[in-house]
Amino acid sequence: MANLLNAQKTIRVAILFLLFTVLSASLNIYSEIQQGITLEGNRLHSAHALLITDSSDQVLSSLTTENVNARVYRSLSPDGRIRAILELGNNSTFLPIHDGRQFSANDVQAAMVGSDVPVQTVEGESFYEYQGTQYLVVATLGFGERSLLSEDVLIRDRALFSPGVLETVVVDGAEAESQIMREFGEDAYAQLASATGRRTNIDYVSPILLGFGWSLVSLGCVIAALLMARYTRPLDTVRHQLGHTRWWILRSDLFKVTTISLVSSAPASILVLMMARAPETAGVAIAAILAQAILIVVLSGIVISYRIWSQR
Amino acid sequence: MELLYDLKRTALATIAKALLISLCAITIYNLVSFSQSTSQAVDRSFSSNAEKGLYSLVDRLIDPDAFAEFRESSSNVKSLAEFYSQLNVNDSIELISVFDQTIPIVDARGDNSFDYGYGTEMSTRGKYLDEASGKEVMNVKSIQLNQRAFDFYNLEVSSGETIRWNQIDYSNPTTPVLLGADYRGLYAVGDTLEGNFYSKKTIFTVVGFLEPDQSIFYKGDINFYLDSYLVVPYPPSIVDFPQEETYFYGILSFAMINSVIAADSSFSTDDVLDVLLKASQSSGFDQYSLLNVPTYLVQFSLAKRLITENLSLLIYIEVVLVASTLVGVVALNQFTHHRRKGQIRIAWTLGQRRSLLAGTTLTNTAIEYSLVALFSGAVILSLPNQSPESLLPVALLLVVAFVADAASQQRVLTSFLSNTSKENV
Numbered sequence: 001m002a003n004l005l006n007a008q009k010t011i012r013v014a015i016l017f018l019l020f021t022v023l024s025a026s027l028n029i030y031s032e033i034q035q036g037i038t039l040e041g042n043r044l045h046s047a048h049a050l051l052i053t054d055s056s057d058q059v060l061s062s063l064t065t066e067n068v069n070a071r072v073y074r075s076l077s078p079d080g081r082i083r084a085i086l087e088l089g090n091n092s093t094f095l096p097i098h099d100g101r102q103f104s105a106n107d108v109q110a111a112m113v114g115s116d117v118p119v120q121t122v123e124g125e126s127f128y129e130y131q132g133t134q135y136l137v138v139a140t141l142g143f144g145e146r147s148l149l150s151e152d153v154l155i156r157d158r159a160l161f162s163p164g165v166l167e168t169v170v171v172d173g174a175e176a177e178s179q180i181m182r183e184f185g186e187d188a189y190a191q192l193a194s195a196t197g198r199r200t201n202i203d204y205v206s207p208i209l210l211g212f213g214w215s216l217v218s219l220g221c222v223i224a225a226l227l228m229a230r231y232t233r234p235l236d237t238v239r240h241q242l243g244h245t246r247w248w249i250l251r252s253d254l255f256k257v258t259t260i261s262l263v264s265s266a267p268a269s270i271l272v273l274m275m276a277r278a279p280e281t282a283g284v285a286i287a288a289i290l291a292q293a294i295l296i297v298v299l300s301g302i303v304i305s306y307r308i309w310s311q312r
Numbered sequence: 313m314e315l316l317y318d319l320k321r322t323a324l325a326t327i328a329k330a331l332l333i334s335l336c337a338i339t340i341y342n343l344v345s346f347s348q349s350t351s352q353a354v355d356r357s358f359s360s361n362a363e364k365g366l367y368s369l370v371d372r373l374i375d376p377d378a379f380a381e382f383r384e385s386s387s388n389v390k391s392l393a394e395f396y397s398q399l400n401v402n403d404s405i406e407l408i409s410v411f412d413q414t415i416p417i418v419d420a421r422g423d424n425s426f427d428y429g430y431g432t433e434m435s436t437r438g439k440y441l442d443e444a445s446g447k448e449v450m451n452v453k454s455i456q457l458n459q460r461a462f463d464f465y466n467l468e469v470s471s472g473e474t475i476r477w478n479q480i481d482y483s484n485p486t487t488p489v490l491l492g493a494d495y496r497g498l499y500a501v502g503d504t505l506e507g508n509f510y511s512k513k514t515i516f517t518v519v520g521f522l523e524p525d526q527s528i529f530y531k532g533d534i535n536f537y538l539d540s541y542l543v544v545p546y547p548p549s550i551v552d553f554p555q556e557e558t559y560f561y562g563i564l565s566f567a568m569i570n571s572v573i574a575a576d577s578s579f580s581t582d583d584v585l586d587v588l589l590k591a592s593q594s595s596g597f598d599q600y601s602l603l604n605v606p607t608y609l610v611q612f613s614l615a616k617r618l619i620t621e622n623l624s625l626l627i628y629i630e631v632v633l634v635a636s637t638l639v640g641v642v643a644l645n646q647f648t649h650h651r652r653k654g655q656i657r658i659a660w661t662l663g664q665r666r667s668l669l670a671g672t673t674l675t676n677t678a679i680e681y682s683l684v685a686l687f688s689g690a691v692i693l694s695l696p697n698q699s700p701e702s703l704l705p706v707a708l709l710l711v712v713a714f715v716a717d718a719a720s721q722q723r724v725l726t727s728f729l730s731n732t733s734k735e736n737v
Contacts, residue, residue: 016639023636030629034622041535041618053435075433079532148614168433187424187438190431196535196615198525199353202622204696205346209629212335212342216636219332223640230647 009231010256013224014264017296020220021268021289027213028285029275033143034206036096036277040148041196043080044073044095047203049172050180052189057163062183063088063176070173073154074161082130082153084160091173094278096149100139102280109157111135114142114150130155143277148196221292225299228257229307236308246308250301257300261293321655322648326676329644330683333713336637337688337706342695343630344702350623356466357527357534358616364574366529366605367584369407371566373599382599383562386555392565394595397549400458404579405587408461409546409571410530413454415514416442417542418506420450421498426540428453442508449508454542455528456567462545464574465528467538472501472520480547482514482564483554489516490543493524509544510567512560516544529572534611572605641717648676649724656725657732666729673725677718684710 038046052059056074063070069089076082087103094102095112103110111128113119119126119137126137135157141149161169170192171180180189197203232253239249269286276282373379382388399407414428420439427436428451442449459477475488491499499505505516522538530536546568553561575584585602592598656669688710692703 012643016643019632019636019639023632026629026632030625033625037618037622037625041615051431053433146610146614148611148618168435187436190425190436192431196618198535198537199357199527199615200349200619200622201346202349205342205349205626208342208695209339209626212339213629213633216332216335216633216640219328219335220636220640223328223643227643227647230650 006231006235010260013227013231014260016220016224016227017261017264017293018267020217020224021265021292022271023213023220024217024292025268025272025285025289027210027217028281028288029272030213031206031210032094032276032278032281032285034202035093036143038197038202039093040096040142043152044071044149044154045170045172045192046093046174047197048174048177049170049192050177050189051168051170051192052180052184053166053168054184054188055164056161056167056169059169059171059180059184060086060088060161063171063179066175066179068173068175068179070171070176072161073170073172074167076130076155076160081151083155085154085156086158086161087156088173088176094280095139095141095154096143096147097139097141097278098143098145098147100137102278103138103156107136107138107156109133109135109155110138111156112139112141112154113137114147114152115140115145116150117153128153128155133157217292221296221299224296225303228253228260228296228300229303232256232304233307236304237311240308240311246305249308250305253304254297254301258293258297261296265289265293321651322676325644325648325651326680327683329641329648330680330687332637332640332644333681333684333710334687334691336634337684337710338691338695339630339633340709341688341692341702341706343626344705345699346626347623348699348701350619353619354616356468358612358619359466362464362466363577363609363612364406365577365579366408366608367573367575367581368603368605369569369571369573369588370601370603371569371599372601373566379566383559383566386558388597389553389558389562389565390551391596392569393550393553393561395591395597395600396565396569397551398591398595399573399587400460400548402587402591404575405584406460406464406574407458407571408464408574409456409458409568410461410528411456411567411570412530412541413456413510413567414451415454415507415509415542415544416449417452418442418445418447418449420452420505422495425494426450426452430540445508445513447506452542453540454544455530455538456544456546457528458546458568458571459548461528465526467526467528467543468523469520470523471496472518474520475545477545477548480545482512482547482550482560486515486517487544488519489545490520490522491518492522492539492541492543493526494539495542496521505542507542510560510563512557516542529608529611532605532607532611534608534615569600573602645717645721645724649721649728653728656728660729660732669729670722670725673721674718677714677721681710681714681717 060072067089069091071091072086072088074084076084097112100112113128117128119128127134128137135155141147141152141154171177236249236253268289272282272285272289276285373382399405420426424430424436424438427438428434429436430453437451439448439450462475469490470493475490480487486504489505499518501518501520503518505518507514507516522543524539526538527534528536528538550561550565573584581602581604588600588602592600659669
């Protein structure tokens with residue numbers, strides 16, 4: 001009978017764990033897709049994009065000495081569809097792609113192209129030619145076959161930013177934005193307004209939703225920990241009276257909590273793997289789920305030890 | 313007294329529950345306000361009557377000499393003006409004429425973000441001394457358009473009045489203009505601006521301001537926003553222009569005819585060419601050609617999809633949020649009940665009336681939801697996206713939640729009391 005009751009309680013806590021891990025996984029995926037949609041609807045620029053005319057090495061050195069995270073674009077065609085890109089620091093947002101991978105630090109010469117851009121295929125690999133140079137295509141731009149980026153090309157090649165020459169580049173990144181505003185005169189830069197996202201109030205709604213979503217997750221962790229402590233109490237009291245040491249009881253409880261939280265993290269992780277658009281985001285999201293599981297274990301540990309040690 | 317004792321034992325859980333429900337209510341408020349803003353955006357720029365095939369109408373006088381020569385003859389300009397007028401009144405197609413000729417404005421107010429070169433590779437020139445007039449001017453961003461364009465893109469005026477299109481005539485002493493939303497605070501309705509419009513000194517009178525975030529499809533971009541633009545209306549017809557101003561009207565008529573034609577999808581390219589041919593034959597202007605603009609419909613559907621995709625994404629996340637909140641609330645309810653159990657049992661055994669116990673439980677629920685109303689109300693009123701219409705559904709939902717929660721807590725109490733009675737027997 002006692003066992004049955006225990007199983008019931010365990011399932012209840014497990015369901016609670018499960019829901020909140022699914023919630024945090026969903027928040028991660030949401031934030032990825034949302035950012036991707038914003039980038040796709042805004043020619044890959046976030047709300048922190050600045051257009052600046054200066055010699056690009058001046059701009060780049062200013063950004064690299066401060067070690068800020070940013071993407072720098074330079075237009076290579078009159079319509080701006082073909083662009084050179086540089087990624088500085090660690091960008092937490094990913095470019096919206098539906099086939100392939102993000103640029104990596106090892107890509108010296110690489111490209112991402114929209115699905116309507118002609119490429120040459122050599123031995124299974126696609127190449128995009130620009131001014132006589134063949135660039136390996138690492139991904140297709142846009143979340144789907146048909147996207148607002150289907151005619152866009154991004155070329156990652158530092159040589160396309162000519163040093164010393166006055167040129168117009170777009171610097172995109174929250175820290176980079178304030179850095180440029182500080183260092184360069186007001187006449188040197190222009191803020192680029194958001195495009196599709198501006199049609200709705202998504203720029204207000206999304207951060208609020210994420211903020212409250214994460215508060216809900218934290219609150220859920222605390223509730224889960226409190227419940228765990230309550231459910232383990234009767235058994236712990238008996239064990240205490242049977243003469244088990246406090247450490248032993250804590251260890252056994254923690255083992256249980258850890259098992260429950262890890263097991264209930266699994267469905268959330270599967271959800272992430274199914275729904276994340278980029279493998280990089282899936283990694284981040286799964287790490288967040290594990291961090292949450294650990295947080296719950298730690299919180300439950302604190303509450304349970306407080307109870308065990310105050311028990312006489 | 314009983315209530316106070318009870319509150320002390322369950323204060324933490326009560327606050328946690330109120331917070332949880334408040335957070336959920338706030339996210340729902342957000343979702344409602346977002347879905348309203350989505351449908352507004354769709355109505356404004358992506359309604360089905362904007363889902364049309366677009367063609368680009370251009371002149372064929374590409375050679376600068378031929379272009380200049382054509383404009384020297386006022387009868388040529390007149391035939392072009394006639395061609396425009398006929399197309400402009402044609403009901404089977406819509407002649408959407410838009411051009412972004414910059415206009416130097418004397419003593420322009422506002423910073424460089426209104427400069428023609430701002431945000432482009434041209435970079436800004438700022439305020440400079442115009443040698444011809446000896447005045448300080450700035451080349452401001454300006455868009456000139458006809459009524460068909462204004463209506464097609466659903467442009468709306470937020471303050472002042474809209475353009476009286478039939479009265480537009482550049483030989484009047486002043487020309488009414490609209491200013492983009494960013495100009496608010498810099499100019500007022502009734503202010504005048506002195507500008508140089510295709511070398512013609514023109515006095516513009518501000519008659520109104522556009523709503524924020526008004527956009528048109530221009531130069532292949534569906535997200536061409538007008539917030540920092542000076543909007544100059546085209547006259548319905550320029551056929552009767554004064555002979556001595558042939559230079560000005562020559563340039564103007566070319567700007568007006570280089571336009572976009574919108575036609576229903578049932579209308580084929582040949583049908584559009586037919587309409588053009590008729591206008592050409594009766595006006596005598598035949599130096600035009602027609603290009604298909606497939607990018608418009610593609611961008612139209614993709615931008616619309618992005619907006620609706622955002623909405624479905626938010627709905628998905630809201631469902632998970634609500635489910636988590638429900639589970640959290642149920643867990644907290646159980647916790648509070650567990651805390652109150654002993655107290656209730658004693659009161660019941662001592663013969664306290666059922667209605668009194670039920671009343672206490674109801675008061676507790678009411679306290680929880682008053683806290684919810686307080687928390688969520690305070691936060692919602694301080695959010696940047698104020699939308700009074702979104703408040704009502706959220707308030708209704710909270711009332712429903714209160715009733716359901718109160719009912720379930722009463723049921724728990726009843727079943728607990730009958731169990732206790734049985735035990736006592």
